[in-house]
Amino acid sequence: MGAERVAPADVRTVACVGAGVIGGGWVAYFLARGYRVVAWDPAADAEQRLRHLVDRAWPALTELGLAEGASIDNLTYEAELADAVAEADVVQESAPEELELKRRLLADIDAVTPPQVVISSSTSGFGMTEMQVNCAHPERTVVAHPFNPPYLIPLVEVVGGEQTAADVVAWTSEFFRLAGKSVITMDREVPGFIANRLQEALWREALHMVAAGEATVEQIDQSITDGPGLRWPIQGPCLTFHLAGGQGGMAHMLDHFGPSLQAPWTRLESTELTTELRDAMVEGCEREAGDRSIDDLVAERDRGVIAVLRSLGRA
């Protein structure tokens, strides 16, 4: 009989496999949250680059507030993968984004990590279903996708593959929540997950505009940093458009501006605005708004935008 998996609250040691920009960012984050971190990376100069990255991130993390006992000294670098994962309560894999490499590496990690330990992957696009194929214990492999830099951006998208156990998805979500992350637990695999999918739609449109000579790189960036980008840390795209509907909110927005969805504003084909979709959007916004009236949300947005502008020295 194998050892039992520790509770998410009892995780003490995180193994970070792959220590580039994302893996190194995870190392810095876990150290700042008070964990012991053991890192491994096959590249020759990986340890040096990792320590440079952590050193560079540490002042910011200190300023944001370290967890009790947090220290750069809690980082160990191991030359052998098996040594790196031996004492781990959870393993975070952050290898380059190549499917065959991820498959092999996850199988290697799986072979040397005690079977009760969760192995999660930072992949930004592959589903765990296609990555876990060579693992002997695929049920404990899961995706936990961060945003760059993982030591500052709160979002982590957690989603399992076909062979992932449901309790592993739940365990992983709880672990990252307790570690201070903003977790989205997805109940199905979607290529690109949620945030990258949205980000990618915007990015493709930007490429189309540059390709067609409709906008320059600088205009595209300025249009976001000085425009809708100032609202998005405060209210996401749905709540933003909830307010575009005036006091009528999302319902008014969709019922009155729905037809303009058909306008050729992007190269992305519009979805059909069925009654079901309309209702899902309206009810979602109402749930999100909760007790807050449109006026409350407007005031909240304005306070937020002002705070953001001031914090960036742009007020």
Added chain:
Amino acid sequence: MGAERVAPADVRTVACVGAGVIGGGWVAYFLARGYRVVAWDPAADAEQRLRHLVDRAWPALTELGLAEGASIDNLTYEAELADAVAEADVVQESAPEELELKRRLLADIDAVTPPQVVISSSTSGFGMTEMQVNCAHPERTVVAHPFNPPYLIPLVEVVGGEQTAADVVAWTSEFFRLAGKSVITMDREVPGFIANRLQEALWREALHMVAAGEATVEQIDQSITDGPGLRWPIQGPCLTFHLAGGQGGMAHMLDHFGPSLQAPWTRLESTELTTELRDAMVEGCEREAGDRSIDDLVAERDRGVIAVLRSLGRA
């Protein structure tokens, strides 16, 4: 011989035609920047709603810093359109987004406004070419598209129609720049201009995801506010991906991750990554980065994200 157009720096009086959420937001902004504002709107309760909106926005504008002489008392409300524009140095039209209405209203404004005065429209999607058709002096009509709320979001997209004079586009850009706005001057009409086009691509993708049951409204908003939305007030989508390429920047990003553009991450068809497009993206990022190294940009982004998180009480 008609009167000469005042220089952008000598504008004292702005006529705001249409005083709803956008028009009223413009009124509040121009008052805060020290202009005299004359407003007109055909709705029965428009004046009352306008004064409510300005009163509500004023504390925020005061906090951000009023221009010398700025006062709510510099707002006049006129019952007749002709009286509203009689003394105006520039007219800002913010009527509902209906083409026929905009055409009629712009022709009405054009008929009663001295011909040297620029008439600009807040339209979020129509081109001035299709709106200026009934104007006797179409050469002084131009689009100046703001973002909600116009009294806080800096971006204004300026673009003329086929009959707009080039010096009117230049005058309008300069006026809004002097009025404190972040101006993008477009050299051609594009449906949705730049920022709305990007925003709309993201929005359509969000609708597709909700329609397909891949994500909820709340997950979509959370994925932006806690993810890439935290970077976008600081660095737009191009500079963001410039950093995703590590020290190799946008060139590395496109040369190595270009093929993943073909992955089915959005319903938006990808553009072909020609050499020309690749070079345009790389050179644009390099121009934007200027003297700043990748390390400089990373440090800048991190400082910015921390400032944003702290300002929103989320650090």
